Structure formats: C-alpha cells, structure tokens
Amino acid sequence: MAKALLTLQSVHSYYGSLHVLKGVSLHVRAGEIVALLGANGAGKTTTLKTISGLLKPRKGRVEFQGENISRLSAEAIVKKGIAHVPEGRRVFSSLTVAANLELGAFARRDYQAIKNDLQEIQERFPILRERARQLAGTLSGGEQQILAIARALMARPKLLLLDEPSMGLAPRLVKQIFAIIRRLQEAGTTILLIEQNARAALKVADRGYVMETGSISLDGSAAELMDHNEVKRAYLGKGYQEVWEE
Amino acid sequence: MTEYLLHISIISGLYIILALSLNLIIGYCGQVSLGHAAFYGLGAYTSALTAIHWQLPFVLSLPLAAVLAALFGLGLGIPTLRLKDDYLAIVTLGFGVIVDLILLNLEITGGPDGLTRIPPPSLLGLDFRSKVWYSLLVAAAVLLIVGLLYRLVHSRHGRALKAIRDHEMTARVMGINTAAYKIAIFTLAAGLAGLAGSLYAHYITFINPESFGLHTSILILTMVVLGGMGSLLGSVVGAAVLTILPEMFRRFADYQDVAYGAMLIALLIWRPQGLLGVGSISQKFSLGRGKAKKEG
Numbered sequence: 001m002a003k004a005l006l007t008l009q010s011v012h013s014y015y016g017s018l019h020v021l022k023g024v025s026l027h028v029r030a031g032e033i034v035a036l037l038g039a040n041g042a043g044k045t046t047t048l049k050t051i052s053g054l055l056k057p058r059k060g061r062v063e064f065q066g067e068n069i070s071r072l073s074a075e076a077i078v079k080k081g082i083a084h085v086p087e088g089r090r091v092f093s094s095l096t097v098a099a100n101l102e103l104g105a106f107a108r109r110d111y112q113a114i115k116n117d118l119q120e121i122q123e124r125f126p127i128l129r130e131r132a133r134q135l136a137g138t139l140s141g142g143e144q145q146i147l148a149i150a151r152a153l154m155a156r157p158k159l160l161l162l163d164e165p166s167m168g169l170a171p172r173l174v175k176q177i178f179a180i181i182r183r184l185q186e187a188g189t190t191i192l193l194i195e196q197n198a199r200a201a202l203k204v205a206d207r208g209y210v211m212e213t214g215s216i217s218l219d220g221s222a223a224e225l226m227d228h229n230e231v232k233r234a235y236l237g238k239g240y241q242e243v244w245e246e
Numbered sequence: 247m248t249e250y251l252l253h254i255s256i257i258s259g260l261y262i263i264l265a266l267s268l269n270l271i272i273g274y275c276g277q278v279s280l281g282h283a284a285f286y287g288l289g290a291y292t293s294a295l296t297a298i299h300w301q302l303p304f305v306l307s308l309p310l311a312a313v314l315a316a317l318f319g320l321g322l323g324i325p326t327l328r329l330k331d332d333y334l335a336i337v338t339l340g341f342g343v344i345v346d347l348i349l350l351n352l353e354i355t356g357g358p359d360g361l362t363r364i365p366p367p368s369l370l371g372l373d374f375r376s377k378v379w380y381s382l383l384v385a386a387a388v389l390l391i392v393g394l395l396y397r398l399v400h401s402r403h404g405r406a407l408k409a410i411r412d413h414e415m416t417a418r419v420m421g422i423n424t425a426a427y428k429i430a431i432f433t434l435a436a437g438l439a440g441l442a443g444s445l446y447a448h449y450i451t452f453i454n455p456e457s458f459g460l461h462t463s464i465l466i467l468t469m470v471v472l473g474g475m476g477s478l479l480g481s482v483v484g485a486a487v488l489t490i491l492p493e494m495f496r497r498f499a500d501y502q503d504v505a506y507g508a509m510l511i512a513l514l515i516w517r518p519q520g521l522l523g524v525g526s527i528s529q530k531f532s533l534g535r536g537k538a539k540k541e542g
Contacts, residue, residue: 054415054418073423075418075421075423078420083419092408094408094412095409102405106402106406107420155420
C-alpha cells in the first residue's frame with residue numbers, strides 16, 4: 001500500500017462555537033481520486049477548508065507528506081503543494097482570465113517556470129487562451145469552472161481539493177468537467193473531490209467517504225459505495241430510488 | 247484672482263491625496279474607513295507641533311507626520327483588519343471621534359482654538375509663503391504619489407489587492423496573505439493622509455480640530471465614491487470636482503447645499519459606479535451581506 005499523501009486524524013473544527021467537524025479521519029494516497037460525499041451541511045466544505053488552512057482544527061491532526069500542517073497558515077499550506085478550488089466558481093471577476101491564472105501561481109517564485117506553465121495550461125484549455133484578455137466575470141459558468149481549476153493547477157499542486165466542481169452546470173458541461181478531472185489524474189495529480197453528484201463522482205473516483213453530520217459514516221472503494229444502500233440513503237433520504245436510477 | 251485660483255488648486259491637491267489614499271482602502275481592499283480625516287489631523291498637528299516647539303525643519307516634520315499617522319493606522323489595522331467582517335468602518339468612526347475629542351481637549355493642541363503661527367516650509371531657499379511655490383510643492387507631491395500608486399496598483403501586489411477585493415477567501419487559497427496586505431495598505435493610506443495633513447498645516451499656518459472631523463471624513467468618502475472606487479484617476483477627478491464645485495455654487499450661497507445634494511442624488515441614480523469606477527458602493531454593501539449570509 002502506498003503511503004498516504006494526506007491524512008486527517010480525528011479532526012474537530014468549529015465555526016465560532018458551532019461544532020462542525022466531530023472527529024473526521026480520512027486519508028488520500030498519492031495518485032488517487034477520492035470522493036467526499038454527503039448531504040448538505042454534513043461538513044464536506046468545512047473539511048476542505050480545514051485541510052487548506054482557512055480554518056484551524058481545534059483538535060486532531062492534518063498531515064501532508066508526513067508533516068503536521070494543522071497549525072500552518074493558508075499561505076504556507078499552498079506552498080506545501082495543496083491547491084483548493086472553492087465552491088461556486090470563485091474566479092476574480094474584475095481581473096482578466098490571464099491575470100486569474102497568474103494569481104494561481106502567487107505562492108511561487110520561479111517566474112520562468114510560471115511562464116512556461118501558463119503556456120502549457122493555455123494549450124491544455126484553449127478556451128482560456130482565446131479569452132485571455134477578457135474579464136473573468138464575463139465567462140460562462142462552465143468556462144469559469146475550467147478557469148478556477150486551471151488557476152489552481154498554476155500552483156503546481158501535489159494535491160488538488162475540488163469543492164463541487166459540477167455545481168450549477170448543464171449536464172454536457174458536467175461531463176466535460178469530469179473528463180478534465182480524469183485527465184488530471186492521468187497527469188499525476190492527486191484529487192480530493194466533493195460532489196453532490198455522487199454517481200458522477202464515484203465513476204471517476206478510486207475510493208470514497210460518506211460524511212454525515214460532521215463525521216465519516218462510511219468509506220470504501222468507489223465500486224462498493226456505488227452499490228451501497230447507505231450511500232443512497234445518506235444522500236437522498238427516503239424515496240431516493242427514482243432519483244438515483246436516473 | 248490668481249491667488250484665489252492657486253488657493254483652490256492647492257486645496258484640490260490636498261484632497262486628491264486624501265481621496266487617493268482612502269480609495270486604496272475602499273477600492274482596492276474592499277474595506278470602508280469612516281475616519282480618514284483623523285489621520286489627516288494627526289499629520290497636521292504632528293507637523294505643526296514639531297515645527298512650533300522643536301523648530302523642526304519641514305523636511306523632517308513632513309515625514310514625521312506621515313510616519314506617525316501611519317503608525318496609528320498600523321495600530322488600528324492590526325487588531326481590526328484580521329477580523330473577517332467589516333469592523334473597520336465602526337472602528338475608524340470611533341477613532342475619528344476620539345481624535346477629534348483629544349484635539350479639542352488637550353492643552354498642547356490648543357483646544358478648540360487650535361494652533362497658530364505654523365511656519366511655512368523652508369526648502370531650497372524658496373519662499374513658500376508665495377502661493378505659486380506652494381502650489382508647485384503640492385503638485386509635485388500629488389504627481390509623486392499618483393506615480394507611486396499607479397505602479398503599486400499595476401504590480402503583482404496590486405493584482406493581489408484586486409483579488410482580495412473580488413473574493414477574500416479565494417485570495418487566501420491562492421496563497422495571498424490577505425490580512426498582511428490589508429494592514430499594509432491601511433497603514434500606507436494613513437501615512438499619506440498624514441502627509442496631506444502636514445502640507446495643509448504649513449500652508450494654512452493655523453489649524454483647529456474643525457477641519458479634521460467626521461464632516462471631512464465623509465467629504466473624502468464622497469470624493470472617492472463620486473470619482474469611482476478602485477479608479478485612481480477617478481479619485482483625482484472626484485476630489486477636484488468636489489473642491490471646485492462648491493466654490494462655483496458659492497455665488498448662489500442660499501442654494502449651495504441644495505445643488506450639492508441634488509448632484510449627489512443624480513449621481514447615485516444614474517452613475518452609481520462613480521464617474522470612472524468599476525463597482526458601485528451599493529454593490530459593495532450588498533455583496534458584503536450576501537457573503538456574510540453564505541459563509542455564516
């Protein structure tokens with residue numbers, strides 16, 4: 001078994017006095033896509049925020065490449081190689097597409113390599129080259145999501161945290177986003193993925209975790225989870241059948 | 247008449263510096279400060295007192311005024327700007343009131359009468375009692391500051407500031423130390439306001455707390471909003487317009503406030519983003535509310 005790239009050991013996080021994560025433990029091995037599933041309010045986004053340093057865990061450990069990062073600032077964690085794509089396609093709308101991409105490399109100092117990476121990213125996502133001089137706020141929803149992911153790649157992350165990349169996108173675009181995710185994995189990026197669209201997520205993922213009210217209620221390989229009634233229940237409640245089968 | 251025009255241009259220049267510096271806070275950090283005049287006042291009093299009591303030359307009292315105002319900005323910014331929400335507006339409002347009260351009540355500041363006989367600058371042997379030279383001095387300061395800010399805004403740091411303004415949390419996951427940036431900008435803005443205060447004190451040669459109260463803070467804020475938040479040129483235009491227009495309305499003294507108010511209302515209806523700005527003030531506040539709801 002490959003050594004874990006990221007490990008969370010019974011992590012507790014709070015928003016003020018609100019206890020959101022109640023002992024979350026999970027791990028992600030290098031090269032994997034791991035899906036983090038669960039209903040709204042289960043604590044998935046909070047888990048990602050805790051990993052990327054936007055929230056400090058009050059108890060427990062977050063280990064990245066064997067090092068405890070739970071006390072590090074968000075800036076330091078980006079430098080360690082974790083890039084976070086927040087939910088809701090948060091592009092910097094008053095900046096150009098190119099400036100957004102360059103901001104993705106903000107934590108880096110190897111300016112020549114950044115230039116090359118920018119070229120390469122624009123080749124990989126030609127739409128971003130076409131629209132390089134356009135303000136990011138004028139892009140369509142799907143283009144903004146591509147930009148948000150491409151911007152995170154500019155940090156040359158070892159681990160990519162994706163928060164609901166398919167949210168609010170048309171089915172055709174959802175397919176495109178998942179194709180991109182699979183290509184990223186092939187290129188060697190490790191991904192921890194939050195999705196509402198559990199079926200689509202489990203199709204690309206190697207393994208998955210299901211969260212319920214602040215802790216992990218289930219974990220297993222993607223194939224196991226796909227068949228698991230618990231997953232369907234955790235997600236959809238009673239009467240899930242028709243929605244799931246669609 | 248020339249004297250009068252030069253006077254207007256000097257005052258415009260000072261307000262341009264004040265509006266530019268406040269615009270850094272509002273337009274580039276997305277924070278609202280309601281006490282900018284307090285830093286202006288701190289600069290004016292520091293410069294005046296050191297010149298009167300220690301006979302400090304202008305070349306020293308001016309930077310000292312800027313540094314002291316900046317230090318107050320830093321002291322205020324560190325506890326406030328690390329917090330997530332818009333506490334800065336409340337804290338700066340309170341700070342403005344406190345500074346006003348202190349200036350009114352301390353003996354050394356001369357209380358409500360203020361300070362008189364502030365020496366004009368002595369620099370390169372030029373006579374700065376002449377409005378011509380003084381307007382050139384202010385113009386040089388304005389040009390220098392505009393050039394400096396232009397470079398800042400178009401640098402890598404400027405881009406980070408715009409990212410913070412667009413969405414702070416996302417800026418943080420890019421590896422931008424948002425708290426440090428906001429504190430640095432607030433400190434810089436306070437320092438520039440202090441510098442403007444020093445230029446004002448040595449020009450007008452008598453100062454009292456009245457010039458540095460809430461009224462002035464609101465006036466500077468109005469200049470920024472009129473010119474457009476996040477636009478350097480906008481602040482220059484906004485400050486110039488709001489210094490010159492009231493002078494023009496002076497002829498119809500009875501209607502001056504009416505004309506002024508009507509102009510602002512018209513602006514908010516037809517041009518809420520300001521003359522040259524990108525985002526409107528109402529947008530800033532509604533965005534703030536939406537964000538708070540979502541993350542809270």
